[in-house]
Amino acid sequence: MSLFNKPEIASLVAEFRDELGNIADWWVKNTIDEKNGGFYGQVEADGTAVASADKGIVMHARILWFFSEVCQYIDKPEYKAAAHRAFQYITKYFHDAEYGGVYWSLTADGHVKDSKKQTYAQSFAIYGLCAYYKLTGNQQAIEKAYEYFQILQKYCHDDEKGGYLEAFDRKWGDIGDFRLSEKDDNLPKTQNTHLHVMEAYATLHMVKPTAESALALRRLVDFFDGTIINKANNHLRLFMDVDWQDHSKTFSYGHDIECSWLLYEALVALNDPLVMNRVKPLVLAVAKTTLTEGLGDQGQVCDEYDIGKAIKHQESCWWVQAEAMVGFLYTYQLTGDTAYWQVFNNIWSFTKEFHIDRALGEWHWLATRDQDADYNTYKAGFWKAPYHNGRAMMEVIKVLTGQLETH
Numbered sequence: 001m002s003l004f005n006k007p008e009i010a011s012l013v014a015e016f017r018d019e020l021g022n023i024a025d026w027w028v029k030n031t032i033d034e035k036n037g038g039f040y041g042q043v044e045a046d047g048t049a050v051a052s053a054d055k056g057i058v059m060h061a062r063i064l065w066f067f068s069e070v071c072q073y074i075d076k077p078e079y080k081a082a083a084h085r086a087f088q089y090i091t092k093y094f095h096d097a098e099y100g101g102v103y104w105s106l107t108a109d110g111h112v113k114d115s116k117k118q119t120y121a122q123s124f125a126i127y128g129l130c131a132y133y134k135l136t137g138n139q140q141a142i143e144k145a146y147e148y149f150q151i152l153q154k155y156c157h158d159d160e161k162g163g164y165l166e167a168f169d170r171k172w173g174d175i176g177d178f179r180l181s182e183k184d185d186n187l188p189k190t191q192n193t194h195l196h197v198m199e200a201y202a203t204l205h206m207v208k209p210t211a212e213s214a215l216a217l218r219r220l221v222d223f224f225d226g227t228i229i230n231k232a233n234n235h236l237r238l239f240m241d242v243d244w245q246d247h248s249k250t251f252s253y254g255h256d257i258e259c260s261w262l263l264y265e266a267l268v269a270l271n272d273p274l275v276m277n278r279v280k281p282l283v284l285a286v287a288k289t290t291l292t293e294g295l296g297d298q299g300q301v302c303d304e305y306d307i308g309k310a311i312k313h314q315e316s317c318w319w320v321q322a323e324a325m326v327g328f329l330y331t332y333q334l335t336g337d338t339a340y341w342q343v344f345n346n347i348w349s350f351t352k353e354f355h356i357d358r359a360l361g362e363w364h365w366l367a368t369r370d371q372d373a374d375y376n377t378y379k380a381g382f383w384k385a386p387y388h389n390g391r392a393m394m395e396v397i398k399v400l401t402g403q404l405e406t407h
Contacts, residue, residue, distance in 0.1 A: 003336060013400050017073065019356070020393035024070050026361035027063070027386050028078050030379075036109050038089035039063055043380035047360055053381070054113050055106045057094045057121045060086055062385035064128030068135040073394055080135070087132050087141065090125065095144075099171050100151045101125075105382075115170035119156045120180055120193045122148050126200040130207045142208050149204060152197065153216060161242055163189050163223055164197055181383070184239070187247055191228050191236040191255060194220065199262050202269040217270055224263055225279050234282075234289035251305040253294035254320030257327035260287040261395075264330060268405050276407050280334075287331040290324070291343060299346035300354075300367070316367035318384075321351045322392035329399045334406055363389050 030047050031039045038060060041053030064086035071079050093110045094102045096117075102125045104114040129145035132138060155172040156164045165188050166178035179186050180193075198220040205213040227244050230237050236255050238248040264283045267276045293312075296302045300316040301324040325347050332340035354367035357379075365377040365384060378384060398404060 003333060003341075009400055013397055016393045016396045016400070020070065020390065020397070021074050022361065023363075023386050023390045023393065024067070024074065024076075024079055027066075027380070028082055030361070031063075032082070032085070033108075038085065038093070038110075039380075041108060041381065042378050045360075045364070045376055045379055047379065050378075052108050054108065055110075056382040057090070057102045057104060058124050059380070059382055059385045060090055060094065061102075061121070061124035061128040062387035064090060065124070065131045066386040066390045068128070068131035069394060070390065071135055073397065083132055083135060086128070087138070090128070091140070091144065094125075096170065101148060101172075103170075116175060117155075117168045117170060117172060118180060118193075119152060119164050119166055119168075120196055122152050122156070123193070123196045123200040126152075127196070127203055130200070130203045134207055145204055146208070146210075149201070149213070149216075153212075158189075158242065161244065162219075163227075163244065164193060165242075166190060166193055185247060185249070187239040188242050189240040189244065191238050191240075191259070194223060194228055195236075195255065195259055195262060198224070198266050202262075202266040206269045214270065217266060218272070218275065221263070221266055221270065221275060221279060224259070225282060229259070229282060229286060231282070234285045236286075249307055251293075251307065253290050253301050253304060254317065254323055256286055256294070257290040257301065257320075258323035260284075260290070261323075261327045261330040264334070268407070273407075280407065284331060284335060287327055287340070291328065291331075291339065294324075295343065298350055298369075299343065300350045301347065315370045316350070316354065318351075318355050318363040318365055318367075319388035321347050321355060322388040325351070326392050326395040326399075329396060330404065333399055333404050 030043050030049065033040045038055055040049040040051065041055040042050040044050065064083060067079050067083035067086060071083065093106055096103055101117045101122050103112050104116045104118055104121055107113050126145045126148050129141045133141040133145065155168060158165055167175050169175045177186060178188050201213060201217045201220060205217050228237055235251045236259055237246040238250065238252055240246055260283050267279055290301065294301045296314045301320050303313045303315045303317055303320060305312045325344055328340045328344045332344065354369050355363045357364055362379045366375065
C-alpha cells in the first residue's frame, strides 16, 4: 500500500521528473564523442570535454543502463539513440572476443589501454545489457549478459571460500593489484564488488530468470546476510581477505544505505517468502543505523567514519545523497516511520542547494560548501556517470507513485 496520497506528491514527482530530464539532457549535450564513437572519457566541471581522455567500461556501462532505463520515464528519441550508441560501442570495442568479458579501459580512439578484468566491471556490463534488453528486446544483449554471467561464475567466484574475487589479468589469471581505484585497500574481496554483482544478478533474474540466476542471487543474499554485513553494528565490512576476515578502516555511510535498498530489491527479485522474512529485518536495521549515525550537520549523509580516529567526515559526495534518498524512501515505504520521510526531504533540499549545478548542469561531485578554491573535479568520467543521481530520480518517482513492491 502506498503512503503517498497527498496532493503535494504530484508536485514532488514532477520535480524529480524534471531533474531526471535535466540530467539526461546534459549527458546528451556534453558527452557524445562524435569523432571516436561512444562517449568522452572525461568532461570537466565547466562542461569542457577532454577529447584525449581514456574511456572506462564502468562509465560506458552505466551510460548504457541509464539511457535504457530513462526511456521508460521520458520518451525522447535522443535518449534511445544514446542507449543504442552505448550498446554498439561496448559490444564493438570493450568486449574481449578472445578471452571473454570486458576490458577495463580503452584509449580515446578505442584501442585497449588496460586489459585487466575487474569483477565489478563485468557486473556493470551485465546491468547495462539487461536494461537495454528491457528497452529493445535485443536478443544479442541478453545473450551477452548471460555470457558475462557465466564468465563471472566460472572465473570470479571463490568456490572454496565463497564470494567473488576482485580482479584478474586479461586471461583470467592471478593479478597482484585487486584495487578498483588508488583509494581502495588491496584486498581480494570487497563489499562494493559484491554489492554490484548482486545488483546485476537481481536485474538479470528479473528480466530473464533461470535456475542458475536464482541460485547465484540467493547465494549473494546469503553472503550479505551471513558475512558482509557486520550484525554487531549493522555496517558493511568494506575490505576483506580471501577468508572473509575484515580489514576495514572506515564505515561508508553511502554504501550502507545503498546496500539497504539494493538488498531489498534482490529479495523482491528472488521472490522467496522465507528468504524475505529472514533478511528484510537486516535491510531495515542497516537503514536505521545510517539514520542514527550517518547524518551530518546540515541533514546530509556524511561520506565516511574513520574507525581508528573516531572521526565522522562531514563532506558530502553527490552519489551518497542520491543513494540515501532512495534508501530512506524505501525504508519509509516499508515501515511507515515518518523519520525516514523527513530525512529524505532534508537530503533533497540539501542536494538542490549544494549539489545540483543550476548554471552549468549536472551535479557537483562535492557539495559546494565542501569545495575549496582549487576544486575542479570532473562532471563526467571514470567514476561519474548518470547512474547514481539519474537512478535516484527514477527510483524516487517509482516509490512516490506507488510502484514499489512491498512485503
